[in-house]
Amino acid sequence: MKRNPRFDILFEPVQIGPVTSKNRFYQVPHCTGMGYNMPKTLAAMREVKAEGGWGVVCTEYCSIHPTSDDTPYPHATLWDDEDVRAQALMVDKVHHHGALAGVQLWYGGCGMSNLLTREIPLDVASLPSDLRIDPVQSQTMDKKDIRQLRRWQVDAARRALRAGFDIVYVYATHGYLLSHFLSRDWNQRCDEYGGSLKNRIRLVREMIEDTKAAVGHRCAVAVRFSADGSGSGNGIIDNEEQRDMLEMLADLPDLWDINISDYSKEMGSSRFVKEAALDDYVAFVKKITDKPIVGVGRFTSPDTMVRQIKSGLLDLVGAARPSIADPFLPQKIKAGHFDDIRECIGCNICYSHNTRGAPIRCTQNPTMGEEWRRGWHPEKIPRSQSDDTILVVGAGPAGLEAARALGQRGYQVTLAEATTQLGGRVAAECELPGLSEWRRVIEHRILQIKRMPNVNVYLDSRLTAEDILNYDFDRVVLATGSYWRRDGIARWHTSAVKSFDSDRVLTPDDIIAGVEVTEPVVIFDDEHYYMGAVLAEKLHRAGREVSLVTPAGRAAEWSKNTEEQEQVQGQLLKLGVTILTGKAVSGFDGESAELICIYTGEILRQPASSIVTVTARQPNDELYRQLVSDPDALSISGIKSIDRIGDCRAPGIIAAAVFSGHRLAREMDAPDPGAVPFRRERVTI
Ligand code: ADP
Ligand code: SF4
DSSP, X not given: OOOOGGGGGGGSOEEETTEEESSSEEEOOOOOSOGGGOHHHHHHHHHHHHHTTOSEEEEEEEESSTTSOOTTSOOEEOSSHHHHHHHHHHHHHHHHTTOEEEEEEEOOGGGOOOTTTOOOOEESSSOBOSSSOSSOBOEEOOHHHHHHHHHHHHHHHHHHHHHTOSEEEEEOOTTSHHHHHHOTTTOXXXXXXXXXXXHHTHHHHHHHHHHHHHHTTTSEEEEEEESSSOSSSSOXXXXXXXHHHHHHHTTSSSEEEEEOSOHHHHTOOTTTOOTTTTHHHHTTHHHHOSSOEEEOSOOOOHHHHHHHHHTTSOSEEEESHHHHHXXXXXXXXXXXOGGGOOOOOOOOHHHHHHHTTSOOOOSSOTTTTOTTTTOOOSSOOOOOSSOOEEEEEXXXXXXXHHHHHHHHHTOEEEEEOSSSSSOHHHHHHTTSTTOGGGGHXXXXXXXXXXXXXXXXXXXXXXXXXXXXXXXXXXXXXXXXXXXXXXXXXXXXXXXXXXXXXXXXXXXXXXXXXXXXXOSSEEXXXXXXXXXXXXXXXXXXXXXXOEEEEESSSSTTGGGGTTTOHHHHHXXXXXXXXXXXXXXEEEXXXXXXXEEEETTTOOEEEEEOSEEEEEOOEEEOOHXXXXXXXXXXXHHHHTOOEEEEOGGGTSXXXXXXXXXXXXXXXXXXXXXXXXXXXXXXXXXXX
């Protein structure tokens, strides 16, 4: 397919101060969970984006001084010359592909606890962190501290210049220091940095002017600013005031990177926030500045991108997640390969691992974060090393990805699926409230497989061990998934709850299959991710009276990592779902659930005509165990290897299943990968 001239506008160059982006594709700063500890890992990951056609590739938040340290959240640093060398690794790789490199200089203020450095955080006032719940308060900045901060920004900007960066940021949003100075609520100062609007923007103005004076001859100076109330929390500045501030600073920077202050909306999951959701917030900015504007909106549709430019909202199409899910998005649009685009599903698994202090990963793109340590590339994969024929059993995300990637390698692959549809758990779960975009995980893979003459798909084919032994495949991969447990076993119960042996105790599989649920229904959520809350919503919308019982302190506790927890809990409360925390369901008599308080052991009763156990899952590994239990039969059948992948090996998130399928395909025919399956990046002595 050829490039459609409709998209030419996306490939126009854009002048940004003293530098020019070759096109309008701008990878905005985003967390990676790698930080200053993993410069090679980072450089390789960012390089792939530049190779994939992004005109600008930025770092994550990059601390300008040890008094801004977000440990244990991995972040970049530009504190000294060693950091310059580390950052230059990324810059060189990005430049190699003709892209510009941007660095998001950052000072956290009282949002940071400085757990690594033990330095005292500085802020507009002496306040506890609103971002990290640690017993830490900041020191109120006096004039000397403000002068020092300005010097740190200048020093870091000069280091950025030495590292080769083309775009240097002043970061004035997301609840960090500068947004506190801007805020009418946070900033109660009586000096020239507080009070009037002019005073409150003084520090941001000075930081922009200082940065321009230091590096503006070679680098563009970008300002990240929110179009709604700045800072974090509850409408600290109204939109009108924000507009006034932007007007006062309008033509000072070379680029405006506009977003909104609330992360959970700005990078909201697809459950709550759809593509291009920030348009209404950003719309006014173009009218008050002649400088180029970049903004985000989880843009995955080329048509939406064009609309952003043509309607005069943005000059550069900003993306974090779409560039993670598909680093080659620009190139695919350019080549007209629209069907090859791996669209982000908005699950926020990428962000969740930064929150856990671990390197980034992605549900759609299993190579994300593996570019350096495993040498994986999102588009390229080594050719097969043999003529082995491969049977993949089960077409959930693991089986589909294994079949796709093995097919891409050139193997002769047969994919057998028991049911009449492809997609396994994803095909089922994307029908649940809010999860429709998850379908993209299977759609993308099905589309790719359909084009591969060497991959044959058989539906309605529930295979037995005997079938498999009687076929003539060299290798067998089992991707038969898992099912939800009915006996209550997960984290709280490690042995079966006897009274759960009732036909009114149901599992998520039953609800998805449409089994009738009598009310009131108690959902026992000891999984803590999305399933409990999503089923509560589904059953509530079907008219059932629902309570959600969890041993955790909040509903869907783990979804705090995906920035969804507060929205999930808010939504359930608004719907009228009863949330009972700190309790486990310990019994059921057909009329009520017995609940135990996890702190006191007190027993309570909650009316219940049915129970739904969102607990552990059981690997569906019967077939695997049957096959490996008979080595003689295997050797007679000529099968060289039996592998299991995805949930059938160990139930996990969809991203883990996709990764598992991809890894299997990469390692097929590889020599024994040994004890450490990837290169480790560490300080060498
Ligand atoms: P994963 O997340 O690991 O990919 P899923 O549960 O999503 O697992 O998918 C497993 C798939 O395997 C389901 O579509 C299921 O119908 C299929 N399956 C299970 N057992 C068999 C079997 N014996 N033969 C063929 N397909 C099977
Ligand atoms: Fe998108 Fe999910 Fe990948 Fe993040 S992990 S980029 S939200 S698909």
